[in-house]
């Protein structure tokens with residue numbers, strides 16, 4: 001049986017509950033194809049007490065988007081155990097508090113469109129039913145908003161939307177594959193945050209980009225601010241645009 005995708009109206013409710021009691025517990029953490037966003041990496045590496053470099057080296061694989069040349073980061077699955085996620089154990093997810101956005105979002109799928117006139121983002125949701133998942137047989141109705149809230153998704157969505165804006169800009173202004181040095185900048189500023197903190201902040205790589213002193217100060221101690229600065233830095237370096 002194939003997975004089914006059903007669009008949901010805003011405000012819709014759906015029946016779903018995942019818990020250690022379901023017969024399929026942990027099945028979705030096998031046969032992994034788990035891509036990570038910059039904010040996923042920020043949360044995971046801090047939750048594990050690692051630097052971004054250590055986390056990327058130990059737990060991820062870097063691919064190159066064939067048409068875009070963009071770096072794509074995925075969790076490195078355990079090849080000897082059904083391509084399991086490195087963080088799954090019989091008792092469940094060992095990084096639950098910092099699990100990636102896609103693990104939080106399932107069984108919803110979310111897409112965002114931006115109005116050309118106003119720049120306002122509109123969210124679109126669909127329900128993704130995978131045949132092995134027994135969570136749909138549970139008698140528990142929940143609204144989309146309550147799911148977003150329950151799964152702590154607001155901050156993930158806000159940061160992931162910033163990434164999507166940058167990718168849209170890249171596709172519009174630089175169609176075709178990035179040059180390797182451009183891809184390296186993207187990787188440094190968005191995925192390898194601890195190295196980014198050292199490089200532009202200590203080696204004056206922010207020359208030419210107008211950043212308030214107070215933003216720079218914040219970015220030294222607040223990694224969400226550092227990631228926002230990284231997104232702005234890439235935007236400026238690749239497209240010559242300030243936000």
Ligand code: SF4
Pocket residue numbers: 017018019022024025026027028029106132133134135136
């Ligand atoms: S397959 Fe569905 S119900 Fe089973 S553990 Fe995964 S999300 Fe939960």
Ligand code: SF4
Pocket residue numbers: 028029034085086087088089092093094095096099100103
């Ligand atoms: S991060 Fe956690 S929830 Fe996500 S696939 Fe791995 S073990 Fe499963």
